Amino acid sequence: MFAWKLAVRYFRNRPSSWLAVAAVALCTFIVVVVLTVMNGLAFDFKEKNHLAVGDCILSTDSLVGFPDDPNWLTLLESQPFIEAVSPAILGVGLVTQPGADWNIAVQFLGIDPVRHSAATGFGRSLYYRKNQPHLAFVPSYAPHEPGCVAGIDLAGISRTSQGTYLHPLQQMPIRLILSSFPLTPRGAMARGGTDLVNSKTYYLADDSHTGIPQIDGSMIYLPLEEARLLTGMDSPFPRISSIHIRFKSSVGLQEGVEKVRKLWTEYLNSRRNHPYFNLLEAVRVQSWLENRRSRIAAIEKEQTMLILLFLMLGLITVFIVFVIFYMLVGHKSKDIGILKSVGMSKVRIAQVFLNFAALIGLFGSLLGAAGGCLFLVYINPIENWLFEHFDFQLWDRTIYAIGQIPNQIQPGFLVSVGLAAIAACLTGALIPAVQAAQKETVEVLRVSQV
Amino acid sequence: MKTIIEAKNIHKSYPMGKQTLHVLKGVSLKIQTGSFTAIVGASGSGKSTLLHILGALDKPDSGSVEFQGKDISRLSAAQLNRYRNQSVGFVFQFYHLLNELNVLENTLLPAMISNGSAGYLKKKKELQEAATVLLERFGLGGRLRHRPFELSGGERQRVAIARALINKPALLLADEPTGNLDSKTGSGILEVLNELNRGGQTIIMVTHDLRIAEMAGEIVHLEDGRIVEEPKIK
Numbered sequence: 257m258f259a260w261k262l263a264v265r266y267f268r269n270r271p272s273s274w275l276a277v278a279a280v281a282l283c284t285f286i287v288v289v290v291l292t293v294m295n296g297l298a299f300d301f302k303e304k305n306h307l308a309v310g311d312c313i314l315s316t317d318s319l320v321g322f323p324d325d326p327n328w329l330t331l332l333e334s335q336p337f338i339e340a341v342s343p344a345i346l347g348v349g350l351v352t353q354p355g356a357d358w359n360i361a362v363q364f365l366g367i368d369p370v371r372h373s374a375a376t377g378f379g380r381s382l383y384y385r386k387n388q389p390h391l392a393f394v395p396s397y398a399p400h401e402p403g404c405v406a407g408i409d410l411a412g413i414s415r416t417s418q419g420t421y422l423h424p425l426q427q428m429p430i431r432l433i434l435s436s437f438p439l440t441p442r443g444a445m446a447r448g449g450t451d452l453v454n455s456k457t458y459y460l461a462d463d464s465h466t467g468i469p470q471i472d473g474s475m476i477y478l479p480l481e482e483a484r485l486l487t488g489m490d491s492p493f494p495r496i497s498s499i500h501i502r503f504k505s506s507v508g509l510q511e512g513v514e515k516v517r518k519l520w521t522e523y524l525n526s527r528r529n530h531p532y533f534n535l536l537e538a539v540r541v542q543s544w545l546e547n548r549r550s551r552i553a554a555i556e557k558e559q560t561m562l563i564l565l566f567l568m569l570g571l572i573t574v575f576i577v578f579v580i581f582y583m584l585v586g587h588k589s590k591d592i593g594i595l596k597s598v599g600m601s602k603v604r605i606a607q608v609f610l611n612f613a614a615l616i617g618l619f620g621s622l623l624g625a626a627g628g629c630l631f632l633v634y635i636n637p638i639e640n641w642l643f644e645h646f647d648f649q650l651w652d653r654t655i656y657a658i659g660q661i662p663n664q665i666q667p668g669f670l671v672s673v674g675l676a677a678i679a680a681c682l683t684g685a686l687i688p689a690v691q692a693a694q695k696e697t698v699e700v701l702r703v704s705q706v
Numbered sequence: 707m708k709t710i711i712e713a714k715n716i717h718k719s720y721p722m723g724k725q726t727l728h729v730l731k732g733v734s735l736k737i738q739t740g741s742f743t744a745i746v747g748a749s750g751s752g753k754s755t756l757l758h759i760l761g762a763l764d765k766p767d768s769g770s771v772e773f774q775g776k777d778i779s780r781l782s783a784a785q786l787n788r789y790r791n792q793s794v795g796f797v798f799q800f801y802h803l804l805n806e807l808n809v810l811e812n813t814l815l816p817a818m819i820s821n822g823s824a825g826y827l828k829k830k831k832e833l834q835e836a837a838t839v840l841l842e843r844f845g846l847g848g849r850l851r852h853r854p855f856e857l858s859g860g861e862r863q864r865v866a867i868a869r870a871l872i873n874k875p876a877l878l879l880a881d882e883p884t885g886n887l888d889s890k891t892g893s894g895i896l897e898v899l900n901e902l903n904r905g906g907q908t909i910i911m912v913t914h915d916l917r918i919a920e921m922a923g924e925i926v927h928l929e930d931g932r933i934v935e936e937p938k939i940k
Contacts, residue, residue: 257823257826258819258823594803594804596763596790597796598816598869599791600787601783697764698758698764
């Protein structure tokens with residue numbers, strides 16, 4: 257108790273302790289703010305990818321797809337760990353408008369919108385038909401015409417400099433002509449002569465905002481059977497490109513993926529005599545994380561780099577605390593001599609200084625975390641104010657698919673940063689504390705007498 | 707009378723640049739329980755070094771110190787801490803009080819250390835009462851919550867004496883207790899020490915002033931690191 261009492265008095269009475277508190281608070285503030293924003297961005301990006309793919313995906317890199325077996329889909333749907341299954345066809349093509357002299361290379365995804373919304377976040381990504389996937393391909397202005405949904409950036413929805421999309425009150429009547437090359441199961445052109453390309457006009461029914469620029473800027477969603485016709489995956493037998501799966505909420509990701517892998521291996525073994533067994537063999541069973549690894553890896557790498565940078569910041573904190581305590585132990589030599597002369601042990605003398613360091617860490621981290629939280633709460637209004645008055649934006653919203661700056665404060669993260677700050681202070685104070693404990697009583701009392 | 711502490715053939719030297727300064731050259735000394743002994747000597751004669759060795763603040767190069775028949779050089783670090791905390795009380799020339807603590811807390815310092823957190827909390831009231839009684843006895847009843855820098859030199863030294871006595875040590879060691887005080891205040895401190903001695907407290911006091919030493923019951927002359935019967939300088 258005495259070691260704490262004296263530590264508290266040193267803490268209160270030494271101006272240098274407030275300098276150390278300020279240094280720790282500043283480091284904590286920076287770590288809390290930057291890592292909260294960065295973690296928020298990473299989490300957001302991962303979640304968007306998760307929603308786009310579902311929990312698990314069976315897919316092939318080949319544009320010719322793999323055999324669409326209703327028995328296999330039924331088998332998947334009957335599994336108690338699976339919530340929803342959605343077959344899809346991915347194709348590439350060109351899009352233009354009637355009478356236009358331009359065209360754009362796009363990807364298109366053929367889906368059953370209801371099944372796909374159950375397995376992925378497709379239904380939530382719609383604007384006019386949000387959470388009404390059964391109406392996704394029904395244009396409000398031409399209900400009996402074939403409809404499609406375009407990625408929000410491809411649909412040409414304008415965006416404010418603060419990142420808000422400005423939708424018209426109703427879907428504007430837009431016709432899109434989509435063309436694609438139908439392929440045989442062997443990858444050859446399915447048609448010859450002038451009929452080489454499949455083209456069809458679709459009416460834009462809605463736009464989809466996944467928050468993933470690559471998808472929002474180049475994807476057109478069509479009914480599954482329409483995509484099958486465009487890609488030639490209707491003959492000589494029906495084919496698909498991927499199967500998206502959502503697990504029941506009680507099932508772990510890896511557990512679910514392993515179960516699907518096992519089922520797929522058994523299914524594959526039973527189809528060894530299939531004439532296009534090679535197409536089935538090319539199918540991979542992946543979790544959404546594995547499937548989107550190449551996209552997610554970049555942001556994870558940035559996260560790792562930031563953590564490394566902050567470790568260096570932590571080392572600077574340790575050094576600042578070390579310097580302050582080194583000077584403090586020098587100034588407090590007399591006190592150390594007095595404490596030893598009245599029988600205080602070396603361990604408890606070291607404890608006085610370590611307690612002092614813990615107080616610096618505690619107050620510094622509390623102040624830094626409180627300041628960080630306050631700043632995060634107001635980070636978006638601050639950025640808006642800076643943009644309005646000084647034209648400054650952290651991210652140009654017309655370029656980056658970021659709406660608000662993420663500011664979701666994680667209590668567990670705050671506690672971890674606080675504990676790390678205390679640990680850094682204890683580390684910085686350790687050597688001076690040991691030096692204090694090792695001081696010779698007579699020496700320090702004699703010197704302080706002089 | 708019973709011997710409380712005995713020094714046997716103590717030698718102590720310090721490195722001084724490239725040379726070695728031989729401070730104590732075979733000092734032997736016996737102090738009886740209840741006595742008031744003054745160790746007198748000129749500056750550099752080794753009297754403070756001897757006092758530090760007797761109080762286990764320093765170690766002799768050779769020779770031994772026996773306290774109540776036990777060789778303190780054989781004590782473990784924890785036992786030495788206990789010896790400094792409970793068997794002896796130190797009073798220094800420059801008071802050596804902690805500025806962060808008030809008068810009452812400075813006085814209670816050895817008691818807080820010896821009792822540990824739980825023990826101190828258990829006995830807090832009792833210990834605070836004992837410290838208050840001690841401080842009131844030394845005329846500091848109205849200064850309990852004052853910090854050392856708010857006190858006069860004489861008051862600070864009386865707080866230092868109270869601190870030295872809080873654990874009721876068998877031996878009080880005073881190193882030039884009046885050395886930093888004017889003669890009137892110094893006389894007051896000596897009167898306090900005399901009163902303690904009259905109450906049975908064993909005291910060893912180091913001083914360079916023979917007039918102060920004469921107030922003690924016994925005088926030991928230290929000259930050039932040795933105890934002498936008849937000092938050359940008076």
